[in-house]
Amino acid sequence: MIGDACHATAPKLAQGAGLSIEDALELANHLKDFNHGAYRDMESCFDAFERKRIARAATVQLFADIIALVGQLENPRLIKLRNDIMRLVPQWTKSKVFEFVVKITLGWNYRPPKCVTFSLPTSSHSSIDTD
Ligand SMILES: Cc1cc2nc3c(=O)[nH]c(=O)nc-3n(C[C@H](O)[C@H](O)[C@H](O)COP(=O)(O)OP(=O)(O)OC[C@H]3O[C@@H](n4cnc5c(N)ncnc54)[C@H](O)[C@@H]3O)c2cc1C
Numbered sequence: 001m002i003g004d005a006c007h008a009t010a011p012k013l014a015q016g017a018g019l020s021i022e023d024a025l026e027l028a029n030h031l032k033d034f035n036h037g038a039y040r041d042m043e044s045c046f047d048a049f050e051r052k053r054i055a056r057a058a059t060v061q062l063f064a065d066i067i068a069l070v071g072q073l074e075n076p077r078l079i080k081l082r083n084d085i086m087r088l089v090p091q092w093t094k095s096k097v098f099e100f101v102v103k104i105t106l107g108w109n110y111r112p113p114k115c116v117t118f119s120l121p122t123s124s125h126s127s128i129d130t131d
Contacts (some may be wrong), residue, residue, distance in 0.1 A: 002027055007057040010068035013105055015060050026052055067101075073083045 003020030030039075030049040039045040073079050086094075 001048040007061055008032075010064040011060050012067040012071065013101070015064070015105060019057055019060060022056075023053055028096060063101055063105050 004016060007019060009016040009019065027049055030052075033039065034042065035044040039048065056119035070082060073082060086125050
């Protein structure tokens with residue numbers, strides 16, 4: 001499985017669709033390697049795909065869940081505590097924390113999957129009509 005079907009993510013970091021697209025590219029790469037004999041069977045190909053993706057998807061899910069939890073508190077005392085803390089924290093620190101979370105969720109060493117090229121059939125309807 002790929003995308004939200006296996007790692008639905010709280011919409012707090014705007015990366016759910018990105019994760020799904022990365023999954024698709026990574027899966028295409030693994031299937032291409034399978035075709036070139038890199039795996040003994042399809043199961044080990046899917047296992048390798050899962051191992052490659054699981055840490056990144058789980059990290060994004062975890063941070064999105066934490067942001068959702070803090071942002072959607074319902075207990076009035078906890079809401080007041082959160083808001084008081086947020087007022088005390090300087091803007092510079094908030095920006096740095098946000099930057100840190102984005103870096104972690106994108107991954108410091110993260111390299112996007114190699115692009116798989118497909119040839120699309122040419123069609124007379126493929127150009128955009130600008131009139
Ligand atoms: C409020 C909100 C805001 C978001 N904002 C962002 C954002 O800013 N950036 C970002 O990257 N992500 C965002 N996301 C997350 C993003 O929308 C999802 O991560 C992404 O759409 C997942 O893509 P998917 O293809 O895995 O699943 P889906 O987009 O859910 O596609 C699954 C498709 O399968 C179809 N389907 C289901 N069951 C069947 C069946 N039995 N037979 C045939 N078809 C079926 C469904 O109708 C659907 O069309 C947001 C999500 C929400 C809810």
